[in-house]
Amino acid sequence: MIYQPFLPLDQLTRFTSDQYSDSDMLEVIVKYSGDIMAVGAELDAFVEILDVNYAILTISLANLAKLYQYNEVEYVELPKNLTYFLRESLNSACISQVQRPTSFNLTGAGVAIGIIDSGIDYTHSDFQNQDGSTRILFLWDQTIDGNPPMDFRNGSEYTKAQIDEALASDTPYEFVPSRDTEGHGTAVAGVAAGNGRGSDSVEKGVAPNASLIVVKLGHTGHAAFTRTTEIMRAIKYIYAKAQEVNMPVSINISYGTNNGSHDGSSLFEGYIDNMTERWRSCICVAAGNEASAGHHYSNLLTQGATDRVEFSISDNISSLYMTIWKNFVDTMTFSVISPSGRSTGEISPFQRVTRFTMDGVLVSVLYGQPTHYNTAQEIYILFRGVSGPMPPGLWALSVRGLDITYGLFDIWLPPLEEVGQETDFLRPTVTNTITIPATAHQVISVGGYNSTLNSMADFSGQGTLRNIDFIKPDLVAPAVNILTTKAGGGYDRFTGTSVAAPFVTGSAALMMEWGLLQGNDPLLYGQRIKAFLWKGAERLPNLAYPNPVWGYGSLSLCDTMDLLVEYNQSGFALT
Structure with missing residues (x-):
């Protein structure tokens, strides 16, 4: 049985090509069974075994698509950046x-x-x-x-x-x-x-x-x-x-x-x-x-309703992501609106990867699918300055409930230490702000x-x-x-x-x-x-x-x- 990743591989390859060329080597986390070393040898990838089910593969973008053809590969995840948490006793904790x-x-x-x-x-x-x-x-x-x-x-x-x-x-x-x-x-x-x-x-x-x-x-x-x-x-x-x-x-x-x-x-x-x-x-x-960073937003959307989610991007930000998670049963459409008022228009959930350039910013939108690990659906939006940092300003995300059964959705921006206090939602939600x-x-x-x-x-x-x-x-x-x-x-x-x-x-x-x-x-x-x-x-x-x-x-x-x-x-x- 061949397991599928969080989205079809051709779409993943298209999305990662925003940041990598075919010859670039990138790391992926792999959950596997069987002989993953043999898979790595065939794909000219370096394999690091973490334990009997998890490995890290360093593989070229050109060979990434081939990785999913192997029965040994159950799931693939791109690595994510993390940052530390400082802003700037013993008796209290009874130590x-x-x-x-x-x-x-x-x-x-x-x-x-x-x-x-x-x-x-x-x-x-x-x-x-x-x-x-x-x-x-x-x-x-x-x-x-x-x-x-x-x-x-x-x-x-x-x-x-x-x-x-x-x-x-x-x-x-x-x-x-x-x-x-x-x-x-x-x-x-x-x-x-x-x-x-x-x-x-x-x-x-x-x-x-x-x-x-x-x-x-x-x-x-x-x-x-x-x-x-x-x-x-x-x-x-x-x-x-x-x-x-x-x-x-x-x-x-x-x-x-x-x-x-x-x-x-x-x-x-x-x-x-x-x-x-x-x-x-x-x-x-x-x-x-x-x-208190203002980097989480959550709302319960009803059938036919539209929610305008406004967020500010501060100075000297070259790129940032926005990750949206919702129940796959609900069908929602999303539109990105730039500070000048330009809009992507409604992005269909059947358009797996779409790209727009607005106000000097490349906006890439990826619609994910449920996996055998998670019933939820992710919509991942990547903002990147075309020639240097993105111009600061007030952006908006328009969310419309097309076919709603549950209606809850959550959105996160990167952590405070990555984008600062001035990049935030205008109406943030303080709950569900524990980091991964x-x-x-x-x-x-x-x-x-x-x-x-x-x-x-x-x-x-x-x-x-x-x-x-x-x-x-x-x-x-x-x-x-x-x-x-x-x-x-x-x-x-x-x-x-x-x-x-x-x-x-x-x-x-x-x-x-x-x-x-x-x-x-x-x-x-x-x-x-x-x-x-x-x-x-x-x-x-x-x-x-x-x-x-x-x-x-x-x-x-x-x-x-x-x-x-x-x-x-x-x-x-x-x-």
């Missing part, structure tokens, strides 16, 4: 009590924390032991070619021994040239695992004795961006290294995108869900800073709140209650004015869900130390960690839980640990 020698005395010793981010300042004293040796077991810098890890072909891997050698020298970067030029990964790692050696007055991170496995993500075009394929490689690498050193691992991802259905159905999210079931691990993902992959089913999705005021951070991505079996975020953690490690030395304050997620990542490491390494709960990883974090979360009075803002409540690790002790001592623990 300090768990760390105290008179309480649980947990420090993360014997547990690995995986940081998938912009890198780490490995020279920062917070990531060194008392003797000056590094706490980093492995560092894979995807941006430096020369010495890739086994089973990978790009980047350079550095071991603990190599980093120790670098730290012992006066010129460490001559030995290990990896730097965190953005500072994002260093800040995230400090929250999860900083040990406070840099200053006596600075709080430690959540798991100050945990070991670190770090991946500095590759990027395309800008240091804040990476691709889904690079994160998938990073996850595979961290799992392999954690198994190599026989350590449970808690992984942090503080990157995300709006490009997708936001229901956990992409191959990217499916791969992450699949990996959470392996080894002794959990994966925590930041919910994003999109609630925090929408993956099996991860722990972490929103942010202001722990000083005990109030929700207005930027923190919000979920929806349309599906009670798919509640996101799972919980919230401190995200405003968080003091943590700064690349180049010292400390600084950061705000965003990027620094909320590592509070939970570090907490999961402490839970696994208590459960797995101390022998109190041999199955305390994966979804069991999530369940106890849910149950132990602090909930405000007069609010219904779970809800799309707070999830199951705010992180309260001491309450979670007390519950674990109670359940284990009462004979409820799984055996």
